[in-house]
Amino acid sequence: MPQPQTADPRADRTRLSSADWEAGALDLLAEQGVTAVAVEPLARRLGVTKGSFYWHFPSREALLKAALERWEKLDEETVFEPLEEIADPAERLRELFVRTSKEMRSHVLYSELLKALDHPVVQPVMARVSQRRIHFLMQAYRSLNFSRKDAMNRARLAYSAYVGFLQLMLQLKLTRMSVEEFDAYVGHVVETLIPAA
Amino acid sequence: MPQPQTADPRADRTRLSSADWEAGALDLLAEQGVTAVAVEPLARRLGVTKGSFYWHFPSREALLKAALERWEKLDEETVFEPLEEIADPAERLRELFVRTSKEMRSHVLYSELLKALDHPVVQPVMARVSQRRIHFLMQAYRSLNFSRKDAMNRARLAYSAYVGFLQLMLQLKLTRMSVEEFDAYVGHVVETLIPAA
DNA sequence: GCTTGTCAATACGGCGGCGTATGGTGTTAC
């Protein structure tokens, strides 16, 4: 075809790499959940057929695994490493609670993964990520002179509250809160779960 | 009954009713999630074929709907109505938090449903149930002289903590807690989220 | 310019679930 371009999906004429498939998988995952990350739908979405897919990956499972490991690494770098620099533990906690208001994409992904914890590929990734996050919380509470047990319990409580809120907001969509309401809620959580300076 | 019996599934030779299918659906749901509630597997489990199923229900969706409505009614009767009788609001809250330690089956079911909130049949049921529960919490906090906004936020926080803990415990199985640890955690939550008398 | 390597299309077989059609069996009613 001498024609320069058609207007369909796949506007750029470049071929696809493994990374493209992984990125597309994460997009689909965020939008419609783990089960929606299927080879043929994803191929359609990318404007090719699955003949291409199986050149890059041996199976659907392999794609999921690669995509989740990519997400895991990226998540760690963008949300937790920046917080390590905040010296004051109470302030660090407060920042953690507040910063997570933005970056919706990360929450949406995490929320979808929460719904697929029975999946053998998803489970270990989520176990690692959640473990790290809870541990981060616990360390912070330890710095605030919580006993070992209290720090553990408060960390569990705080993280449970985060996880539950995600499900209620993003999945159940029970309470469509305004920005002010949301900020007020976060304020309430901070007051309740972080001891006053 | 003339025949004593055979030892295979379906030990009793009685035929099945709609209620049997609904009960079986809830069993499967608790064990393997919403997607596992499929006609043919369920029929196999009950020792019949789907020829039977489609006499009782027009579709899989209809079964799911009926089963969930049965669960909703039963849930309301067994967990919330008994609590209405406790006059003191703080005590009522404490009892709610503690009693839910037992009755694992109810939690397991709720937890599986949380993973299927995108399903059109599941969503409205969960919206009603969760709404009622949060409202119950809010009323209790109002009785404890919380402002309207504070009561709402604290109720959201408490329920989020419940929901999140469910996912972390039952689905992620991150922390295999002993009975004492669990009780200690519940104690911590009560102290943190319910004002002292 | 011809080969090699990379990405992609097509076509195929298989599996598991949904829903339909039709016929069969036991129980109950009279």
Place this chain on the structure above:
DNA sequence: GTAACACCATACGCCGCCGTATTGACAAGC
């Protein structure tokens, strides 16, 4: 004892997904 009803089996067609096999297109290297 026969007719009506309630429940169940069998067999079928459909769809969506997985994974394989084969061939094709296009670029780079030499």
